[in-house]
Amino acid sequence: MNVYFACMLRFLSLSVLFSLIIANAFAQRDWKLVTESEGIRVFSQSVPGSRINALRVECEVKASAGELVAMLLDVKAAEAWVFHTKSCDLLKKVSPSELYYYSEVSMPWPLSNRDFVAHIRVSQDKLTKIVTVDAPAVPGFVAHKEGIVRISHSKGIWIIKPLSKDKINIVYTLQVDPGGDIPAWVVNTFSAQGPLHSFRKMKQELQAGEYKNAAAEFIIN
Template structure:
């Protein structure tokens, strides 16, 4: 009986592993290339339960993982490189690798501006040195403001893989519902412009060495 149970557990584990590999393969094929420029790819796919497509950005940058993490944690600097960011302010620093920030996003007339509070958490695999940055929108901290639409659902996730001491591979996924009365087809049609613009400016900042001497010290490059 014990041998039978052990075999069944083994077969079940192999089945789960096989299913995961297959599902991941299909998930990868779901992404469709929307645009590509200067080594930056922006892909899109439908998101279950949402009118708004999920986005995926892929690129390589001549910088260290620690430099990119330092840039992401420098929330005020987002006003300079993140597309249509009107303001970005630190709300609470929990630790060197965790913080909360508030951001207001400018929208073209006649649309109302959007805002959100995000919770950033950075972690690194000790073996592979791969860094992940989870940055979902969270409720609280800042009361809703008149005339500004609060974004209640936003999931941003960074995977930063070191390719060498001074080169990294970046995969960024984003699924956000801007709320309000913006037609979904409008959002889906123009949503790739923001990531492409932001990543161009991000690459320029990093490759110019702005964060080379202020790289996050808790990241092992």
């Protein structure tokens, strides 16, 4: 009986693994290159049931994983490098690797600004040293503000892979519904420009060396 169950479990595990490999292959194939500049590549992908495309950004940066994590956790600094960020404030620090923050995003006239509360959690595979930064939008913490549209659905994930001691590969994916009455084509056009601007500024900040002494200590580089 034990041997039977062991075989069944192994079969199910292999089946799940095979399904994940196939799903990942299809996901990779569906991404379409939107724009590329200075080593930053931006891809777009349609999302079933959503009028807004998902985005994927890939690039390599001369920095350590710990430096980038320190920058991402320095939420106030996002006002200087994240595209159209009007304000960004820490709400709650749960631990060195987990926090909540509030951000307001400036939108071009006549659109209303957007805002959201995000929950950042950082984890690292100790064997591969790959770092995952999960940053979905969450409800609560901040009451709705008059004249600002609350973003209730947003999923952002950073995958940071060390290539050497001072060089990393970054894959960032984002799927967001900005809410309100806004044409999808406006969002999709606007969002293609945002990643290029943000990642250029991110590279500049990291290469300036500001986060070398502030690199997250819980990250193994």
